[in-house]
Amino acid sequence: MKIATWNVNSIRARMPNALAWLRDFKPDVVLLQETKTVNEKFPTLEFEDLGYNLALHGQKSYNGVAIFSKWPIEDLITVLPGESEDDQARYIEVVTNGVRLISVYVPNGSSVGSDKFEYKLRWFERLRAHAAELMQYEEALVIGGDYNVAPQPGDVYDPIELAGTVCFHPEEQIRFRSILNLGLTDAYQILNPGLHAYSWWDHRGGSWHKDQGMRIDHLLLSPQAADRLAASGIERAVRGTEKASDHVPVWCELAEV
DNA sequence: ATGGTTGACGATCAA
Numbered sequence: 001m002k003i004a005t006w007n008v009n010s011i012r013a014r015m016p017n018a019l020a021w022l023r024d025f026k027p028d029v030v031l032l033q034e035t036k037t038v039n040e041k042f043p044t045l046e047f048e049d050l051g052y053n054l055a056l057h058g059q060k061s062y063n064g065v066a067i068f069s070k071w072p073i074e075d076l077i078t079v080l081p082g083e084s085e086d087d088q089a090r091y092i093e094v095v096t097n098g099v100r101l102i103s104v105y106v107p108n109g110s111s112v113g114s115d116k117f118e119y120k121l122r123w124f125e126r127l128r129a130h131a132a133e134l135m136q137y138e139e140a141l142v143i144g145g146d147y148n149v150a151p152q153p154g155d156v157y158d159p160i161e162l163a164g165t166v167c168f169h170p171e172e173q174i175r176f177r178s179i180l181n182l183g184l185t186d187a188y189q190i191l192n193p194g195l196h197a198y199s200w201w202d203h204r205g206g207s208w209h210k211d212q213g214m215r216i217d218h219l220l221l222s223p224q225a226a227d228r229l230a231a232s233g234i235e236r237a238v239r240g241t242e243k244a245s246d247h248v249p250v251w252c253e254l255a256e257v
Numbered sequence: 258a259t260g261g262t263t264g265a266c267g268a269t270c271a272a
Contacts, residue, residue, distance in 0.1 A: 204263085
């Protein structure tokens, strides 16, 4: 079961890239973030033609998450509990092929100390609380997405220069680890404990050509999923294609039971 | 060099 997560930075702007990569890589399940469109304007037919069932949670202009699966999709949930007034489309949860799958778009946080940064920290705490509930079911669970945090120094291009900045701040890393500490495994990190494998390079400042990136997209696995973990990788080459997103797909493969 | 580039949308906001 090949599971990929990808922040596409607008699904409509990324159609040629998305269709080409899906045809080539053939993931069974895809977790998308930053689709940036309402469900009514989502290009569903092109993906259904590739054999996917779709679950969508979009909004106008910003955010937006989705899950594609080659198997039927059950038990759709689009609300992350904890802030009833939160209208940002950043969470979608389904069950497919016996696995509970979640696509998250954790808030970017703008700059440390801002209101958006505080919202980001609260969002992490809401995700941890909900993940703690789900862990009680003791089922195969994959929480993937754009976490907007690089967990360790090797996950950024310059840990000294970036120390304490947004996406590499101890308050974010502590909250990310508190989710891992529920018993979840970072699929890529556990199989590839090397340095400087990035999933995102800023569009600004020539970051890609200088290889100044960060590993901020992750797939977190419950023990029942981690026991089936066979492989994991990052599709670095996707960043070098025409009209690329600033993020590339991160994937893992689970053995069939 | 607190800039730079991309996307939605149609002036700025977000990342």
